[in-house]
Amino acid sequence: MREENVVQGALPPAQLGVDETLSVQVQNWLEVQCSQIPTALGGLVMLVDAEGLQPEALWPDAKAVEPLLDLSERAGARREGLIAPLPSSDGFGIAWPLMEDGSLIAVAALAIEVGDDAALQTIMRQLQWGAAGLQLLIVQNLSGYARDRANALAASVDLLAEVLAASRFDAAAMALVTSIATRLGADRGSLGLLEGEVIKVAHVSHSAQVGDSVSLIQRIEAAMEEVVDQRLPIAIPMIQRDDEAPIRIAHERLVLQERGAIMTIPLFQDGIAVGALTVERPSYFPFSSAEMKILESVAALAVTALLDKKRSDQPLARRALRELREATERVMGRDRKERRIAAALALVLVVAALLAPGTDRVSAYAQIEPRQQIILAAPFDGYVRSASSRAGDPVKRGAVIAVLDDSDLLLERARWESQVNRYGGEFQDASATQDRVQINASSAERDEAQAQFDLANAFLMRSVLKAPFDAVLVSGDLSQRIGAAVTKGEELFRIAPRGAFRVDLRIPESRIADMRPGQRGLLHLSSLPSQPFRFTVGNITPRTLADGGETYFIVEAMLDSRQSLAVLQPGMKGVAKVVVGRGWLLGIWTRDISNWLRLKLWTLFG
Template sequence: MTAKLSSLPGANDPTQSARTESVPEFASVALRSLAAALGYRQFDQSARAFLAEVAGGLGCARVSLGFFEDGAIRVKAASQDVGDFRVELYRDIGDAMEEAIDQRRALQVPETGVGAPAIVLATQRLRSRLGGVVQIVPIRVKGEWIGAICCEWDGKTTITPIAQEPLTHIIDLAGPVLYLLYRDARPGSVQLRETLWRGLKRLGQEEGRWWRRGLLALLMLVMAGLMVPVQQSVSARAALEGAVERAVVAPIDGFIGLVKVRPGDPVKYGQVVIELAAQDLELEARRWEAELSQHESAYMAALARSERGDMMVSLSKAEEARTRLDLARRSLERMQIKAGIDGVVIDGDVTRLQGAPVARGDVLLTLAPANGYRVVLSVDESRIGRIRSGQMGELLLGAMPDRALPIQITRVTPMAQVIDGSNVYRVEATLEGAAPVLRPGLNGVAEIETGREPTLKAAWRWLSDQARMLWWRWGG
């Protein structure tokens, strides 16, 4: 499909010479060049096909494509190889493209004389290479000037260059397509750098004033997090124990008879807390009393008959019965289990076990003094390295959530134990100052002060610790 001069925009311009009949109509060139650009998935192949189609359709000696990169125009593709003059030529082409983009308009040398005059110093320097006509059209995508296309005709061609307006239509049609392909083909580092560059440019504009304020506020927060120290702490589960604990055990084998105390009840030294069933021992004691009386009577009868042999046998049996009787009586005395200290029952609810058998040495109750306590913390293994003896903290018990009790670390046990599926270390602490009325066995949470340091430093340490643990768990 061909077109005459009268069918092209700008054909009536007196400075334009007549086009030959072999020059295609610009619409046909635009469609063929766009189809060539869309025929490839890679940017390099797509750009070369597009530029070659434009050069062939418009009779150009060379067509070049350039995009902004690192704040300057970089020539990314050309319709033909430029040989040994690549560096100097690409520099001249890039300067000419920047000249057009800076003025936000298409440039042509020689100028047509229509419209306002333009600055074409770099474009004229580029024209001196081929001696023909140079046309440069900027590429604009979403209101942003991102590159340009440069068309060059040499002085020997018989084809009159196309007017700027049709060429602009071709670029407006295919330019965004080429830019999308170019943007997707860039390395990740280049894309990140380009994004940062655009962001910095936007910050310097009026529309970026809120971004500037937000960035300043974020910078101030980061500086505060790096420079302002705050108190750091380690939290752990805590339980209240007696400073001294005394176990109440079964002195002999027997059966539980009467239980007089329960956990939480106060007890006094010597108070009977549990009575074992004594029926069997009482019967045994009566039996030995009867045998003792029988053997003593036999002894007296043998003594009266002067039968020395029977007398010695009866005396021996009487001594055995007396010993058995003393043992039964002492066992009866131990049927009453008494408290060994003044304190509180903190463990062992045996009221529901009346009549149940017990063996000698079984722990029935646990007693603790009512005025001496120690705090036991269960510190996770990931935080135990920050705990030291002498550190201060606060204890918040579930029974008194409105009052924090001061504590001081006294001992860190170097042995770990598993509680609820986690490795924890036992840490002991003492209550400081006057303590309210407490009971051993109370549970709560403790906060141990580990020193002052910037918040961001503490957060970075926590993140690094978690990352190392994950790396170790996954076999790193």
């Protein structure tokens, strides 16, 4: 085996697309090359695509070039020309890689029958020279392909801008079909959208003169359904494609009526067919594969924006129903039997759960309040001397809470004490002289002085404010008023017995009729969310509270004394739930809306 190294050190294969007309050109090149070599047994050209080297042209048949496949693969992998004897043959195989910018784009190979090395070298040089022409041909086609793709992208962006610029769906659809018809030189452009199981023509370009031709619209719709069913574009005259030739009965019927060239492409969104686009122009101006690709690119880019505008134009209720239907179709498609069964079972379970009996509860904001409160007021006009406790402090029975200044009271008591002694002496002197008038006067003055003296003592005792029982101070703080004046009867402190609490529930007006004394419930406080407190509804008061436009009734409840209440403090807030009965879960969950609806209907219709 002989090998001649020609090109080395190339980059990995590039993934290149190839225009359809390139196949014919490559086949022609190969036939000319083989005809110029009398000893040629076969020829093969392989082009690089996304999956690697693929046969693009062969001569004279597949059996003759089968030995060249492996040699071409090796030449492409090594990026160098190779000469090797053919298996089970007296001939040789010659393979030459074609490079562009360091990347492999193709491999040309020949099977020849020669008798000496000189002839072999001559054929090798001829293949090299011919490969240069093939390389130029491929590069030119690839450049044209890139240019077509750039033009397609530019057209797509321009059309998308026109669609987005329109504020409503009708204007956007008309702009799309009119612009496509104008750019392609078409007489008519038609946009059809899928409605249920059939396609309906939504808009026709401004150049069309459809009039009242119902049959023409029906034929266009049939052609659109034909491409949607097959998920393939169709053009008449037929454009050669790699795909299997599609069925085109509806298109042929449309051609018989319109006598022109027709092209229809399906429209997809997220892989789901949503409609089709049809363009028509004179028969002497058939559509090309490049135009078909451009139209497909334009449609793929514009269809999403177009459908978004269509959805935005729909009424809210219809939009919601459509979204629900689409979500249902995505979850329970025709090919998803297991999901449909699971959804049916879930629906049955939900209905059963809604019709199942449940506990009806009334939720309410709640606040801890003392069951009894006592006010400690100032016994006389005076001044604050000291304060040892303030709001929130627990106090024992007899504990000093605050002391008022008693200087004036001590002087007052001393004055009246001297008066008692004076009038007592005068009473004794009058008794000794048996002066009855003086006796009566002295006795009355002595009794008055004694009463004032006792009153002064009482005030002195009351100047020290003490807790009458074990309690907690609910309000009051004299520690910031030392030396300040207080007036007789002024509220200084409010105290409540320790552990004696009630719960004030704010029941909404719509649920007050469900409340009954003796009903039980649970309370969770914001400061103690993990500790529930049991209570029993006691008094349903007529007191109301307005908050946020709603009216609430105050219902008093008693806490269960068998649970620990030492952690509670007046003013604590939380949420309470009162058990008011049992009923269907559906009725419980929809009570508020059903009551509101019932009231509105009565207001409107009496």
